[in-house]
Amino acid sequence: MIPGALIIAVSFTYLGLLFAIAHWADRRADHGRSVIARPTIYALSLAVYCTAWTFYGSVGRAAENGIGFLPIYLGPTLIALLWGSLLLKMVRVGKAERITSIADFIASRYGKSQLLGGLVTVIAVVGVVPYIALQLKAIAWSFEILRHYPEVRMPEPTALPLWHDSAFIIALLLAAFTILFGTRQLDVSERHEGLVAAIAFESIVKLIAFLALGLFVTWGLLGLDGPELTDASRDPRLTERLAPLLAPSLSPVQDWFAISFLAALAVMLLPRQFQVAVVENSDERQIRRAIWLFPLYLFLINLFVIPIALAGLLTFPDGSVDADTFMLTLPIAFERPWLALLVFIGGLSAATGMVIVETIALSTMVSNDLVLPVLMRFWRRRQPPAELGRLLLAVRRAAIVLVLILGYLYYRLAGEAYALIGIGLISFVAVAQFAPAVIGGLYWRGGTRDGALAGLVAGFLVWVYTLLLPSFAKSGWLPPAFMESGPGGLDWLAPLALFGLTGWNEITHGLFWSLTANVGAFLLVSSWRAPNAIEAAQARLFVDALRYPRRASTALWRGRADIRELMTLAERFLGVARTRDAFVRYARSRDTDSPEALPADAETVGFAETLLSGAIGSASARLMVASVTQEEPLGLDEVLDILDEASQIRAYSHQLEQKSRALEAATAELRAANERLQELDRLKDDFMSSVTHELRTPLASIRAFSEILHDDPRIDLAQRRRFLGILVSETERLSRLVNQVLDLAKIESGHADWRNECLSLQEVIDQAVAVTGQLVKEREIQVRLDLPSEPALVWADRDRLVQVLENLIANAVKFAPPQTGCLEIGLVRLGTAWRVTVADNGPGIPEEALELIFEKFRQSLVGDAKPSGTGLGLPISRQIVEHLGGRIWAENRPEKGANLCFELPAHTPDTQD
Amino acid sequence: MPRSTLFRQRLLTLFLIALLLLFSPLALRPESWEDWLGLPPLFLYLYGVWAGVIALAAWIAIRGRD
Numbered sequence: 001m002i003p004g005a006l007i008i009a010v011s012f013t014y015l016g017l018l019f020a021i022a023h024w025a026d027r028r029a030d031h032g033r034s035v036i037a038r039p040t041i042y043a044l045s046l047a048v049y050c051t052a053w054t055f056y057g058s059v060g061r062a063a064e065n066g067i068g069f070l071p072i073y074l075g076p077t078l079i080a081l082l083w084g085s086l087l088l089k090m091v092r093v094g095k096a097e098r099i100t101s102i103a104d105f106i107a108s109r110y111g112k113s114q115l116l117g118g119l120v121t122v123i124a125v126v127g128v129v130p131y132i133a134l135q136l137k138a139i140a141w142s143f144e145i146l147r148h149y150p151e152v153r154m155p156e157p158t159a160l161p162l163w164h165d166s167a168f169i170i171a172l173l174l175a176a177f178t179i180l181f182g183t184r185q186l187d188v189s190e191r192h193e194g195l196v197a198a199i200a201f202e203s204i205v206k207l208i209a210f211l212a213l214g215l216f217v218t219w220g221l222l223g224l225d226g227p228e229l230t231d232a233s234r235d236p237r238l239t240e241r242l243a244p245l246l247a248p249s250l251s252p253v254q255d256w257f258a259i260s261f262l263a264a265l266a267v268m269l270l271p272r273q274f275q276v277a278v279v280e281n282s283d284e285r286q287i288r289r290a291i292w293l294f295p296l297y298l299f300l301i302n303l304f305v306i307p308i309a310l311a312g313l314l315t316f317p318d319g320s321v322d323a324d325t326f327m328l329t330l331p332i333a334f335e336r337p338w339l340a341l342l343v344f345i346g347g348l349s350a351a352t353g354m355v356i357v358e359t360i361a362l363s364t365m366v367s368n369d370l371v372l373p374v375l376m377r378f379w380r381r382r383q384p385p386a387e388l389g390r391l392l393l394a395v396r397r398a399a400i401v402l403v404l405i406l407g408y409l410y411y412r413l414a415g416e417a418y419a420l421i422g423i424g425l426i427s428f429v430a431v432a433q434f435a436p437a438v439i440g441g442l443y444w445r446g447g448t449r450d451g452a453l454a455g456l457v458a459g460f461l462v463w464v465y466t467l468l469l470p471s472f473a474k475s476g477w478l479p480p481a482f483m484e485s486g487p488g489g490l491d492w493l494a495p496l497a498l499f500g501l502t503g504w505n506e507i508t509h510g511l512f513w514s515l516t517a518n519v520g521a522f523l524l525v526s527s528w529r530a531p532n533a534i535e536a537a538q539a540r541l542f543v544d545a546l547r548y549p550r551r552a553s554t555a556l557w558r559g560r561a562d563i564r565e566l567m568t569l570a571e572r573f574l575g576v577a578r579t580r581d582a583f584v585r586y587a588r589s590r591d592t593d594s595p596e597a598l599p600a601d602a603e604t605v606g607f608a609e610t611l612l613s614g615a616i617g618s619a620s621a622r623l624m625v626a627s628v629t630q631e632e633p634l635g636l637d638e639v640l641d642i643l644d645e646a647s648q649i650r651a652y653s654h655q656l657e658q659k660s661r662a663l664e665a666a667t668a669e670l671r672a673a674n675e676r677l678q679e680l681d682r683l684k685d686d687f688m689s690s691v692t693h694e695l696r697t698p699l700a701s702i703r704a705f706s707e708i709l710h711d712d713p714r715i716d717l718a719q720r721r722r723f724l725g726i727l728v729s730e731t732e733r734l735s736r737l738v739n740q741v742l743d744l745a746k747i748e749s750g751h752a753d754w755r756n757e758c759l760s761l762q763e764v765i766d767q768a769v770a771v772t773g774q775l776v777k778e779r780e781i782q783v784r785l786d787l788p789s790e791p792a793l794v795w796a797d798r799d800r801l802v803q804v805l806e807n808l809i810a811n812a813v814k815f816a817p818p819q820t821g822c823l824e825i826g827l828v829r830l831g832t833a834w835r836v837t838v839a840d841n842g843p844g845i846p847e848e849a850l851e852l853i854f855e856k857f858r859q860s861l862v863g864d865a866k867p868s869g870t871g872l873g874l875p876i877s878r879q880i881v882e883h884l885g886g887r888i889w890a891e892n893r894p895e896k897g898a899n900l901c902f903e904l905p906a907h908t909p910d911t912q913d
Numbered sequence: 914m915p916r917s918t919l920f921r922q923r924l925l926t927l928f929l930i931a932l933l934l935l936f937s938p939l940a941l942r943p944e945s946w947e948d949w950l951g952l953p954p955l956f957l958y959l960y961g962v963w964a965g966v967i968a969l970a971a972w973i974a975i976r977g978r979d
Binding site for chain 2: 082084248250251253256257260292293299303
């Protein structure tokens with residue numbers, strides 16, 4: 001006999017121990033030595049997945065259909081292998097955005113929508129409250145069964161008054177406990193270190209209890225020192241009952257697959273799993289160990305399910321004992337009171353752990369995503385209370401009580417009905433509706449708020465229709481005919497065989513249709529319009545969470561804000577001290593002395609919003625911050641411009657390409673310049689050799705005649721005079737050459753003196769003809785002048801212009817044939833310029849030399865002999881003409897000979913400065 | 914982060930192997946195997962693969978840490 005008082009005392013001692021652990025962990029965290037920072041603790045806290053439904057229910061499922069319990073744990077094992085990306089993304093986003101719940105996560109992803117957060121909360125509450133009811137039932141039942149030790153007796157459906165119903169008292173106790181755990185301090189921040197430590201401890205307890213019973217039973221099965229079991233082979237009826245265990249089968253395969261898939265989703269999306277895996281995560285490196293330690297935990301807790309189920313069926317062959325209670329009834333049947341008590345504590349751990357975490361998660365969602373948005377609407381008209389933090393805490397506590405009372409009411413109403421027993425997987429399907437929004441939102445940028453809303457609504461409605469209502473019908477709350485055919489007798493709308501899909505397990509059927517509707521609506525509606533600015537911004541933050549590890553969600557805000565108002569707002573939720581502390585730390589990180597000195601920029605506003613998000617959720621925080629700042633809406637393009645690193649990179653690469661093209665062009669120019677330089681160098685060499693050559697010829701004759709005069713004193717006077725004349729002319733030629741070289745250098749370097757005046761070209765031409773008269777006469781060349789009567793006035797240096805004409809005439813004379821040679825000098829007005837043409841009837845200039853003759857020492861190679869002259873006349877002429885603002889060129893005449901022409905701007909007296 | 918990419922890649926490979934062993938026609942084969950020490954071969958197979966996957970995941974996670 002185990003007295004009820006002992007059971008209650010042990011239970012309370014156990015719960016007290018939990019509380020002590022939580023308190024100890026909180027104290028350590030306050031001293032900066034966090035116990036939950038250990039990855040093992042994190043992995044163990046994830047095992048809150050294993051509820052009383054696992055602890056008692058796995059054996060029941062195994063006894064009923066053999067392999068059926070395994071996919072619920074294989075699915076999570078497989079998905080855990082992908083946590084290195086999937087969960088890491090969620091954790092990283094969760095930290096950056098200070099996500100408080102799965103509702104907050106989805107709301108934040110699709111543009112911080114309060115509506116979406118509210119919808120997720122409603123689905124979670126509707127889907128999960130029956131699951132909480134199941135835990136209450138497990139505690140109440142296990143208490144009742146244990147109380148009758150050593151008698152094995154199933155509890156009767158009770159009609160006890162409320163205050164004698166152990167489940168109600170348990171519900172109230174758990175509510176009190178959860179309030180103490182989850183909202184112990186006035187601090188509404190999202191993390192609960194003590195809670196996580198306690199949950200991890202509970203995971204150890206339930207595992208030890210399960211393993212202890214499993215080993216005990218297995219020992220018995222193996223015929224070792226343990227319970228004596230009936231030999232199954234003697235009883236054909238028993239053999240039949242044992243068939244699922246002894247000859248298990250995977251079929252129907254679609255159930256095997258669907259339930260694994262479902263469990264894989266649930267292990268990340270159940271509100272409590274999200275709470276421990278994402279919200280309570282203190283270091284993302286913990287995930288690495290959880291990837292294998294959490295599956296290992298699942299493996300161990302399932303290791304003895306089959307032996308225990310086998311032993312239960314052998315021990316209670318008549319089927320009078322519910323297989324779900326084998327865990328407890330086996331040690332009772334074999335009279336092991338301490339083992340029974342240990343199993344009871346294990347079951348209590350499993351149930352309380354689930355209830356506490358789930359209730360905290362749900363209450364956070366209810367207060368942040370349902371109550372607060374309503375209050376905020378209310379506050380638009382009326383002044384909100386000053387201490388919002390206290391109010392929020394009260395709301396959260398009320399939500400905890402409410403959730404547990406709802407759970408109890410469901411338990412009380414459903415009782416033994418299918419609606420309670422079968423709820424585990426039905427709950428899973430409800431939370432699986434979050435999968436398209438969450439997982440789609442982590443890998444696909446195109447999802448919009450409307451798409452997520454449509455998907456959730458569609459999936460939820462199908463879930464209600466194909467799973468929840470049938471479970472009510474099976475419980476006798478709805479006419480069973482409801483399941484047989486759809487509304488109005490439409491068979492193809494039958495809830496359990498939608499569109500004629502029969503032969504599937506109802507869970508598989510419901511999962512398939514609800515997710516199909518969900519994903520379909522999500523994709524269709526999301527494709528309706530492109531994401532708007534904030535959706536695109538959040539999408540980038542979520543999808544690229546792993547790509548830019550240290551990037552905060554700031555810089556996406558433009559407007560006017562006041563630091564003091566932001567701080568006052570935060571103080572109302574977080575309290576003065578915590579707000580001050582947070583702002584001071586933030587100010588320090590930005591190298592500012594005090595929070596008041598912070599710039600009211602996008603980064604600061606983002607910080608304040610994230611700080612508030614940790615308390616009230618992202619959607620409410622956004623609205624709250626918006627209420628004290630003047631935000632200017634950013635266009636989608638601007639947001640994308642700011643965010644899209646890819647576009648920045650594209651811009652950079654475009655710039656690089658441009659620069660590289662510019663570089664290539666510069667290189668080509670440089671190469672051309674280099675070639676030109678080499679050419680010039682060659683020209684200079686040529687010039688030097690030409691100059692020396694030109695100098696040597698007169699020098700040689702000067703030297704020869706001087707030597708003759710020096711050596712032979714008897715030369716007669718006439719001869720002597722002739723020789724001296726040659727000496728003089730050669731010296732003149734020398735000095736002309738030197739003068740020309742100097743002249744050219746002067747003009748080229750810009751140091752030449754210019755005495756410009758208003759000239760008449762006719763005068764200049766006359767003067768030049770007169771100067772060259774001797775030369776022309778020597779070669780017997782005719783000169784014809786064709787000059788207009790009006791004076792051709794230009795602004796120029798007379799001497800230099802005469803020099804140009806001299807050169808041109810000398811050049812023409814040089815090439816004109818002697819005796820028959822004819823020179824024509826023309827002057828015409830062409831628009832605003834005067835053109836002077838010196839034409840000869842010589843051999844003309846080769847086409848390729850027309851330009852070259854104006855380069856230094858490029859004497860025309862026409863004719864057989866090297867032409868006389870310095871080779872500097874035309875280059876000097878070009879320098880002069882160009883300096884005077886004109887141009888000079890050579891052209892061949894159509895008949896015979898060449899024209900050397902130049903143009904100078906006509907000068908009218910009023911254009912003079 | 915090439916190392917963490919490698920880590921994820923190895924786990925993804927393991928995930929695909931586990932998928933193949935547990936959720937493909939391969940998983941149906943053990944149903945027809947003979948009993949081993951009176952134990953149903955399907956249970957042995959499933960638990961064996963499960964344990965193997967966890968062991969490999971642990972090996973990948975711990976080895977990749979150095």
